[in-house]
Amino acid sequence: MTRVFTLKIDGQEVSGREDETILDVARDHHIPIPTLCHLEGLSDIGACRLCLVEVSGIPKLLPACTTHISEGMDVTTNSERLQKHRRTIVQLLFSEGNHVCSVCVVNGHCELQNSAVRLGVNHISLPYLNPKRTVDASHERYGFDFNRCILCTRCVRVCGEIEGAHTWDVMGRGIESCVITDLRQPWGTSESCTSCGKCVEVCPTGALFEKGNAVGEMTKRNAFLVTLARMREEDK
Amino acid sequence: MYGLLDKITRGIATLEDLALLEDLCETVKATSLCGLGQGAPNPVQSTLRYFRDEYLAHIVDKTCPAGVCKIQQGVAL
Secondary structure, three states: OEEEEEEEEEEEEEEHHHHHHHOHHHOOOOOOOOOOOOOOOOOOOOOOOOOOEEEEEOOOEEEOOOOOOOOOOOEOOOOOOHHHHHHHHHHHHHHHOOOOHHOOOOOOHHHHHHHHHHHOOOOOOOOOOOOOOEEOOOOOOEEEHHHOOOOHHHHHHHHHHHHHOOOOEEOOOOHHHHHEEEOOOHHHOOOOOOOOHHHHHHHHOOOOOEEOOOOOOOOOOOHHHHHHHHHHHOOO | OHHHHHHHHHHOOOHHHHHHHHHHHHHHHOOOOHHHHHHOOOOHHHHHHHHHHHHHHHHOOOOOOOOOOOOOOOOOO
């Protein structure tokens, strides 16, 4: 039997099942917490650090997406300190890649762009790194523009967990980390890829895109994921 | 952070760079997933706490009190 815990989020009394995370409970009660790497239906890894929240009694900030709730927790999701950290994190993401919204296929529908707007990031105070990055357009239907990648690894997770192909993976460390297909070969030559396109739909930015779209023309449709994940859960 | 420190040692940093460095230290320390990230800003933060005057000497007076840094005189940003 699953227990039900009651806790406080931003002063509001809420309750949730013991297997739920702070983020689940907050979303159930319409308390917004910004996220980038989280996607309903995929496992959570706590990588983007945008969902960090304060829990009273714990000096460190905890990622809401991977922290399970406990009885009597007192969570703050929106303090000035958290907002400041979130703004810096978004700025770091922008300065680390080559995110040029004006020429991006998802301009206007981009989760990174939306997070920046919501957090009030209107300029980047950090020096741009301008790394040399490449575009892989070898796949017949899709393209991968590494310049726009924020390494949320949603593509890696959806490919492994939902499609079961595990074509995508992460390679390298630190600033040299990148996502690769198969054994770092051009996507078009990958033998494990089923061309299902799930990775393209879950990508929060324009890093993975469908060919044939011009600037701002692409929208991501990832609602299928929730249905798929739920159906599989019921099958078990 | 390394880039900012490098700018300071070359005598071409501004006070804004110092503020940015402090902000970055705080964010990296508070939000890192692993212990390496949580500990990485420590040396910078402790030198900022105890030797702030030396940082300021590099930025404002463009001099290195310890005589370690090679400060290029008259370099424009």
